[in-house]
Amino acid sequence: MATSTSGSSMQQGTRSDYSIKPLTMSIPIDSLDVQSESPVDFGSLKRNEVDMDALISAQKMFEYLQMLNGPTYVNLVKEFWVRVEVCDIESAKSQENQAVSRNPNLKGKSRSEMGLEPFNGLEIKSAVMGIPVSITEGVIAKACRMAPEGRFLWNVSRKDALLESYTNLLLNGNPATKLVNMDIKHRMLLKIVNECFFQKGGGADQLSLDHKLALYFLSAFQPINLPRYIMHHLCWAIKEGAKGKRKQVPCGRLLSEIFCQGGVLKTLDRFNLVSDRVLGIATGRMISGKTLFNMKVINMIITDVKDLKESTAPSQTLRDFPSILKEDNPEALTGYLAAFTRESEDATKNVEVALARKQKSTKTKATNYDSVATPKRKRGKGDSTITMAAAKLALEEMEANEAAGIERPPEKWKAGEEIVSPMFTITPEMEKKCQEHTENLKNEKKRLKAQYRIDRDKQLKEMGLEHCDQSTIEQIIEVQTLARKVEEETLKGAKKALKETLGTSEAVASESVPTVAVSDVAASEAATSEAANKSEKVVHIPVPQTTLSPSSSTDSDLENVPLSQKFNLTKSKQTPKSKTTSKPKLSPKAKPFKLVHSDVLKTIGELSEKRIGICNKLPADHPF
Numbered sequence: 001m002a003t004s005t006s007g008s009s010m011q012q013g014t015r016s017d018y019s020i021k022p023l024t025m026s027i028p029i030d031s032l033d034v035q036s037e038s039p040v041d042f043g044s045l046k047r048n049e050v051d052m053d054a055l056i057s058a059q060k061m062f063e064y065l066q067m068l069n070g071p072t073y074v075n076l077v078k079e080f081w082v083r084v085e086v087c088d089i090e091s092a093k094s095q096e097n098q099a100v101s102r103n104p105n106l107k108g109k110s111r112s113e114m115g116l117e118p119f120n121g122l123e124i125k126s127a128v129m130g131i132p133v134s135i136t137e138g139v140i141a142k143a144c145r146m147a148p149e150g151r152f153l154w155n156v157s158r159k160d161a162l163l164e165s166y167t168n169l170l171l172n173g174n175p176a177t178k179l180v181n182m183d184i185k186h187r188m189l190l191k192i193v194n195e196c197f198f199q200k201g202g203g204a205d206q207l208s209l210d211h212k213l214a215l216y217f218l219s220a221f222q223p224i225n226l227p228r229y230i231m232h233h234l235c236w237a238i239k240e241g242a243k244g245k246r247k248q249v250p251c252g253r254l255l256s257e258i259f260c261q262g263g264v265l266k267t268l269d270r271f272n273l274v275s276d277r278v279l280g281i282a283t284g285r286m287i288s289g290k291t292l293f294n295m296k297v298i299n300m301i302i303t304d305v306k307d308l309k310e311s312t313a314p315s316q317t318l319r320d321f322p323s324i325l326k327e328d329n330p331e332a333l334t335g336y337l338a339a340f341t342r343e344s345e346d347a348t349k350n351v352e353v354a355l356a357r358k359q360k361s362t363k364t365k366a367t368n369y370d371s372v373a374t375p376k377r378k379r380g381k382g383d384s385t386i387t388m389a390a391a392k393l394a395l396e397e398m399e400a401n402e403a404a405g406i407e408r409p410p411e412k413w414k415a416g417e418e419i420v421s422p423m424f425t426i427t428p429e430m431e432k433k434c435q436e437h438t439e440n441l442k443n444e445k446k447r448l449k450a451q452y453r454i455d456r457d458k459q460l461k462e463m464g465l466e467h468c469d470q471s472t473i474e475q476i477i478e479v480q481t482l483a484r485k486v487e488e489e490t491l492k493g494a495k496k497a498l499k500e501t502l503g504t505s506e507a508v509a510s511e512s513v514p515t516v517a518v519s520d521v522a523a524s525e526a527a528t529s530e531a532a533n534k535s536e537k538v539v540h541i542p543v544p545q546t547t548l549s550p551s552s553s554t555d556s557d558l559e560n561v562p563l564s565q566k567f568n569l570t571k572s573k574q575t576p577k578s579k580t581t582s583k584p585k586l587s588p589k590a591k592p593f594k595l596v597h598s599d600v601l602k603t604i605g606e607l608s609e610k611r612i613g614i615c616n617k618l619p620a621d622h623p624f
Contacts, residue, residue, distance in 0.1 A: 021126065032081060096111065130337050157209075283312060
């Protein structure tokens, strides 16, 4: 008798032709991302001051978490996922309505009379390499090594009273509290929920209402019905993937365990189809003391030889595990595998043809009446002849060099080629020491990094910046650096100006002429021609013969400098010289005075006042 299902042309019985379940996912199989659950090393967590034994013991899920440390058959999971469908009450009613629409006489009949399979509750159906399989909640419970009992709530309303209990217990009564500010044990429970139970794609910290209550039950030591939670999570992911909204495949390790215990691997092994290439073995990322370090909970990782290692060995066979195969007849299994092989070959050919057409279309250039693409030159017999002649010459040269005793140059090392030294062999003890040394270096580097963070936080606390973010601290450091540079540049400019001032004062003091003539420039250019016959006014300024030193220079020293040198006065148009004009005589070593900016003079005065104040505080017998 032939049985049909929705979206499936599979037929059972002894037939010469078998058709496998069609694809149900719109996402290509190569684009799927299989997520492997993370095994948990509770011993490492306990050694690093986070003891989760009490919370996990209340759930009786140690065996489930231990099972997660095993292989994930990525290729089998992908083959399962592209043909998967959920058989629930909605799909069952849809099948019955379709049957009635095709034949109205079937209205009111049973599913068996309609030619449909009996509906036995929520079920996941698919095909692995053509072999039809079926997964129920009981199969998941058996694979999890847990009883299908405990608290379970799904499609929770936002007004549910338990959400307030979740806020009070995990968020300390404040809904605005971030998940990263929860207690460390609750944070680890959240990590286990996200990576061992309900893997999601992106934004793993954003919990749904259903998962919030699951986390609340775990934190409140209330046992949950984990198999039912996983079953509903898988159904949700399947429906999202069928809509093209999700490419992540959750529970990769659990599905692989079901394939192993449910008879799929045994059937494939019977046909010699079990190999690493066919299965695609992968493992999940371990949750251990290293996870606490990455979460910045601890500053140093405590390791031990008892730490859990990732394993690719399959689990031991469980007794009384229900078979997930919908067909045990060897002839039928052979037919399904043959049909899968034919379909795979056809799909491969179609992909190759599509790829060839795409490459051809990209190589073909658009042509017009004026230009035509020039065809590429084909390789002729002359090319092969030249190549063979060159090879013969090279061979003869090598033989001649060997006969003459000339050694061949060493061949270059190729990437990926293993270098073997014949004079040295690494023993297991040496390899172990090398690994230990490498681990010690890594731990030391991590320790120094953690110590640097501690010292930095201590300095920030002393400065009162412990509550500032990183951008604010960087801005403060930048401002301090700029202020330091400005202070250094100002001090250099002040010293340079002071040195020039002292040098000019000494030059003026060493002049032989005690007076300097300065012209009266009060007359305008318009009156210059009228005052041509008048004598030029002369102002005589006495210059005291004093000796200046760097230690006694102040602003008062500048008052004794002639104005012509202090302000560098020059005349654009010279008036006729008078007989009474006296020409100043400068010494050969005198330097012309440069104009000094007022800010520099002010800085010089401030520095002088500071020096005088420091000298006043020195004892009487001090050399300065």
